[in-house]
Amino acid sequence: MARVYNWQLGREMSYWYPERRPKRQFAAVFDTNKCIACQTCTLACKTTWTSGKGQEYMLWNNVETKPYGFYPLGWDLNLLEKLGAQDWDGGQYAGRTIFEAAQPGERVLGWRPEDIDYASPNVGEDDCAGGVEKGAHFTGVHNSWFFYLARMCNHCTYPACLSSCPRSAIYKRPEDGIVLIDQGSCRGYQECVKACPYKKTFFNAMTGTSEKCIACFPKIESGMQPQCFVNCIGKIRFAGWISRPESARADNPIDFLVHVKKVALPLFPQFGLEPNVYYIPPMNVPREFLAQMFGPGVDQALEAYRNAPRDKDLAGLLTLFGSTEAIVAKWKRVEEQVIGYDESGKEIIRVPLREPTHIRQAFDAARGVARTNVS
Amino acid sequence: MKPRHFIFLAAVLSASALAGCGKKEPPVSEAEVKAVFEKSLPSTVDDKVWERVPAHPAKLLLQDMVEPRLLQASTPFVRVQSVTDGRKVAFLLTWKDATLDDVPGPALFGDACAVQLPATTAADVPAPQMGEDGKTVEITYWSAIFQASVNGRKDDIHALYPRAAVDHYPFEAPSLKAGSPPQQEMAKRYAPARGAENPMAGPRTVPVQDLLADGPGTIRFAEKTVSSGSGKYSGGGWTVLLVRPLPNGAQPGGRTQVAFAVWEGSRQEVGARKMRTAWIPLSLGSAQ
Numbered sequence: 001m002a003r004v005y006n007w008q009l010g011r012e013m014s015y016w017y018p019e020r021r022p023k024r025q026f027a028a029v030f031d032t033n034k035c036i037a038c039q040t041c042t043l044a045c046k047t048t049w050t051s052g053k054g055q056e057y058m059l060w061n062n063v064e065t066k067p068y069g070f071y072p073l074g075w076d077l078n079l080l081e082k083l084g085a086q087d088w089d090g091g092q093y094a095g096r097t098i099f100e101a102a103q104p105g106e107r108v109l110g111w112r113p114e115d116i117d118y119a120s121p122n123v124g125e126d127d128c129a130g131g132v133e134k135g136a137h138f139t140g141v142h143n144s145w146f147f148y149l150a151r152m153c154n155h156c157t158y159p160a161c162l163s164s165c166p167r168s169a170i171y172k173r174p175e176d177g178i179v180l181i182d183q184g185s186c187r188g189y190q191e192c193v194k195a196c197p198y199k200k201t202f203f204n205a206m207t208g209t210s211e212k213c214i215a216c217f218p219k220i221e222s223g224m225q226p227q228c229f230v231n232c233i234g235k236i237r238f239a240g241w242i243s244r245p246e247s248a249r250a251d252n253p254i255d256f257l258v259h260v261k262k263v264a265l266p267l268f269p270q271f272g273l274e275p276n277v278y279y280i281p282p283m284n285v286p287r288e289f290l291a292q293m294f295g296p297g298v299d300q301a302l303e304a305y306r307n308a309p310r311d312k313d314l315a316g317l318l319t320l321f322g323s324t325e326a327i328v329a330k331w332k333r334v335e336e337q338v339i340g341y342d343e344s345g346k347e348i349i350r351v352p353l354r355e356p357t358h359i360r361q362a363f364d365a366a367r368g369v370a371r372t373n374v375s
Numbered sequence: 376m377k378p379r380h381f382i383f384l385a386a387v388l389s390a391s392a393l394a395g396c397g398k399k400e401p402p403v404s405e406a407e408v409k410a411v412f413e414k415s416l417p418s419t420v421d422d423k424v425w426e427r428v429p430a431h432p433a434k435l436l437l438q439d440m441v442e443p444r445l446l447q448a449s450t451p452f453v454r455v456q457s458v459t460d461g462r463k464v465a466f467l468l469t470w471k472d473a474t475l476d477d478v479p480g481p482a483l484f485g486d487a488c489a490v491q492l493p494a495t496t497a498a499d500v501p502a503p504q505m506g507e508d509g510k511t512v513e514i515t516y517w518s519a520i521f522q523a524s525v526n527g528r529k530d531d532i533h534a535l536y537p538r539a540a541v542d543h544y545p546f547e548a549p550s551l552k553a554g555s556p557p558q559q560e561m562a563k564r565y566a567p568a569r570g571a572e573n574p575m576a577g578p579r580t581v582p583v584q585d586l587l588a589d590g591p592g593t594i595r596f597a598e599k600t601v602s603s604g605s606g607k608y609s610g611g612g613w614t615v616l617l618v619r620p621l622p623n624g625a626q627p628g629g630r631t632q633v634a635f636a637v638w639e640g641s642r643q644e645v646g647a648r649k650m651r652t653a654w655i656p657l658s659l660g661s662a663q
Contacts, residue, residue, distance in 0.1 A: 115480050
């Protein structure tokens with residue numbers, strides 16, 4: 001195994017291949033606080049990419065309710081249990097990654113879901129972490145909690161799927177860091193299904209090969225965000241490019257959110273894959289749970305998020321979410337307006353920091369009727 | 376022969392036949408696989424010729440050289456018989472397997488076997504584990520999943536999950552005439568591996584694939600699969616016939632090497648997770 005640097009862990013780690021970062025890395029930020037689990041992202045992906053035979057059960061994108069929702073069943077808990085309790089030493093991970101904890105004869109610590117594990121995509125939906133006492137909602141204190149976790153392939157810097165494939169049929173594109181399975185050479189060993197901790201590779205029984213999210217690369221190549229992003233009702237998603245921390249640019253939206261404001265965090269960074277989908281953590285969830293899921297930066301992220309009403313730059317950038325189908329490569333705020341630019345520096349979107357408020361009178365005097373939502 | 380002696384001999388012969396369930400046990404060849412010369416190759420696993428072709432009991436070893444390794448032994452032996460007609464060589468592989476595994480799916484793997492030969496017959500043989508750089512090996516791979524498909528199981532979710540409900544496949548819309556070229560073309564686009572011409576995806580007419588390799592992790596599809604085969608599960612085990620061309624330089628009356636592998640699907644053996652042999656000498660019979 002090679003030694004590579006994983007900035008999310010703050011240290012070097014062991015990986016099957018030497019460090020070779022792409023020219024630029026596709027990345028995304030999801031704001032969990034805005035997700036309503038409508039599954040429009042799931043359907044957008046499903047209808048675009050997985051309508052074929054053998055793909056019936058595949059959800060390259062899904063939204064699950066945490067803590068009791070999973071697809072496949074127990075995808076995170078099973079691996080956390082296998083890995084065992086691990087520690088962070090401040091910002092540096094002191095535990096073992098799934099590469100470092102691989103069992104003898106294996107490249108990665110993993111497990112294989114069975115077909116029954118894919119049989120309940122809605123398990124745990126809207127289930128709270130505890131019982132809701134009668135009248136609890138009137139007090140304003142939420143003793144019980146849940147949140148929605150939208151998930152897709154993380155197009156990891158150190159993909160476990162790629163690492164585990166004995167045929168080298170999985171590759172990371174040097175131009176954009178998107179991770180793909182070569183459908184011409186895969187032989188369906190399902191090593192990637194076993195290795196991916198996020199369980200975002202799927203075996204197609206009709207073609208005998210494994211398949212996964214392709215980040216809608218034909219759209220990316222045209223400067224567009226993927227389907228699950230642009231169809232998001234809650235406008236929780238934002239796609240772009242991430243730099244390494246030492247070369248972060250404040251005018252790069254993803255860099256600003258991840259590196260400058262540190263408001264968005266990777267999913268289970270302790271697994272060691274340097275995943276490239278970043279989450280603004282939910283505000284109403286116990287910190288211990290969030291720390292396990294998003295690492296040691298949770299307190300700082302939530303503090304920054306809670307301060308957004310007073311932070312015009314952060315609030316401004318969050319208004320760009322879901323505002324355009326195009327990938328915003330650069331951005332800036334000019335007083336009360338936020339402007340997004342494409343790669344060439346051309347303006348592609350301009351939104352106000354605050355939408356103007358219009359108040360309609362309840363009674364329409366001109367027509368002599370009380371207004372309803374449609375009048 | 377006196378009548379009393381004749382009756383005794385007949386009784387002994389009858390008992391022997393019953394003990395073998397009607398099948399005569401073939402002679403044993405411990406040291407090598409002997410490919411017996413026959414004018415025409417047997418086309419089924421039940422062909423009578425197998426009763427007289429010497430059987431080599433090949434000991435299977437763990438593939439524990441490269442990751443992912445198999446660390447717990449499963450199938451201990453495979454019995455190998457072979458026949459050649461001077462152009463092709465047929466192998467009959469027989470091994471015990473308590474479970475029939477021929478259904479694909481998440482964490483489901485099929486029983487399988489393979490035969491490997493050096494692509495070029497020379498004194499300096501390739502490494503037995505999938506060959507090595509510059510020393511290619513030719514492999515013929517049989518899978519129980521492929522066999523079930525060839526035997527008539529549809530490549531359809533209902534063949535695996537009879538109660539599955541599917542609302543709609545875009546390529547089976549009523550506006551498309553079933554089986555028409557545009558409909559077939561569209562169906563192919565919805566099966567990525569098929570669109571990429573990956574032989575894993577079928578449709579298949581034979582349950583085998585011809586493969587090439589130059590070392591572990593380098594396996595690739597031969598330009599075309601010209602081998603054939605068939606497998607039959609009965610009596611707690613598999614009997615598989617593989618018929619393939621003789622590799623380059625292998626002549627009737629000559630010698631080369633051969634190796635075998637067996638995968639036990641119920642133990643999630645797939646790819647490098649397999650039981651395999653080292654090289655075994657293969658003598659090729661000739662017409663003389």
